[in-house]
Amino acid sequence: MPETASTLTETERAEVNSANDSGRRPVVFVHGLWLLSSSWDRWRAMFDDAGYAAVAPGWPNDPTSVEQARADPDAFAATMVGEVTDHYLEAIAELTMKPAVVGHSFGGLIAQKIAGEGASLATVAIDPAPFRGVLSVPLSSLKSSAPVVSHLSSLRHGVTLSFDEFRYGWANALDEDEAHALYDEFHVAAAGNPIFQAVTANLNPFTEVRVDTKNPDRGPLLLIGGESDHTVPVKPTEQAYKIQSKNDGITEFVVMADRGHSLTIDHGWSEVAQTTLDFLERFAR
Incomplete structure (x- = not known):
């Protein structure tokens, strides 16, 4: 059989x-929807300074900058959860040392899928999108x-949030000035397909939005929830924790007080990053 073409860009391969x-x-x-891999830049610097080698691939076909993404919102249109997971697994397969994996939002779901493949030494999922079996759907x-x-039409086109939509889903725990600043600096269009996949996951036995929570090689896992998150409230993350805690591996759950979905990019990002780093220091060295 012919080899499958690589999905890694030259930049990702260089990383x-x-x-x-x-x-x-x-x-x-692993970033989530409505962000690019550049949203991890401050985290990467912090983890590099702590002695790790930070790698932050984008999703397949991601534009290389926020400006390019805003010029072509449909660049995101066809993306699905399975192909994104495979893209990150391809990058991990090229690493000579088993990595820790950190993901936010849909990136938190994908991080758990990677852990379920036994490809992560330790994993942190922050405000993760729910997987099949998580039944809580808060209003x-x-x-x-x-x-x-x-x-x-979201199945065929990239979806850009208005500022008011971003403020409700992401920046509800912030003042309006910071919400505007984050929207201007980070927000890009997102693929609609992954959200439709998540919404229908518990109705579709063949869904890609599933996680192997029973794999004995899953490794230690930390789930982090933002107390004030509107997009992924604490309840679904708590349910994911209860499912994951049946694994024999270490499973922990932390709630960050008064934090919304923007917790990885807003003024309090370093507190979340330090919580993540402290967990990985226990298991990933």
């Missing part, structure tokens, strides 16, 4: 090679996803 050459433990960062989640699921 992997740099991590391998460093001899340091890699930490792979705020429904409202946050409405810009996508209320329009079938």
Whole structure:
């Protein structure tokens, strides 16, 4: 059979090679919807300073900058959870040392899928999108996803949030000035398909939004929830924790007080990053 073409960009392959050459433990960062991999830049610097080799691939076909993403919102249109997971697994397979994996939002779901493949030494999932088996659907989640699921055109086009939609789903725990600043600096369009996949996960036995929570090679897992998150409230994350805690591996759950979905990029990002780093220091060295 012919080999499958690589989905890694030259930049992503260079990051992997740099991590391998460093001899340091890699930490792979997985971003979620409405962000690019550049949203991890401050985290990467912090983890590099702590002695790790930070690697932050994008999703397949991600534009290389926020400006390019805003110029072509449909670049995100066709993306699905399975192909994103495979993209990160391809990057991890090129690493010479088993990495820790950190993901936010849909990146937190994908991080758990990677852990379920036994490909992560230790994993942190922050405000993770729910996987099949998580049944809680709070009203705020429904409202946050409405810009996508209320329009079938979201299956064919990238979806850009208005500032008011971003403020409700992401920046509800922030003042308006910071909310505007984050919207201007980070927000890009997102693929609608993953949200439709998540919404239908418990109705579709063949869904890609499933996680192997029973794999004995899953490794230690930390789930972090934002107390004030509207997009992924604490309840679904708590349910994911209860399911994951049946694994024989270490499973922990932390709630960050008064934090919304923007907790990885807003003024309090370093507190979340330090909580993540403290967990990985226990298991990923």
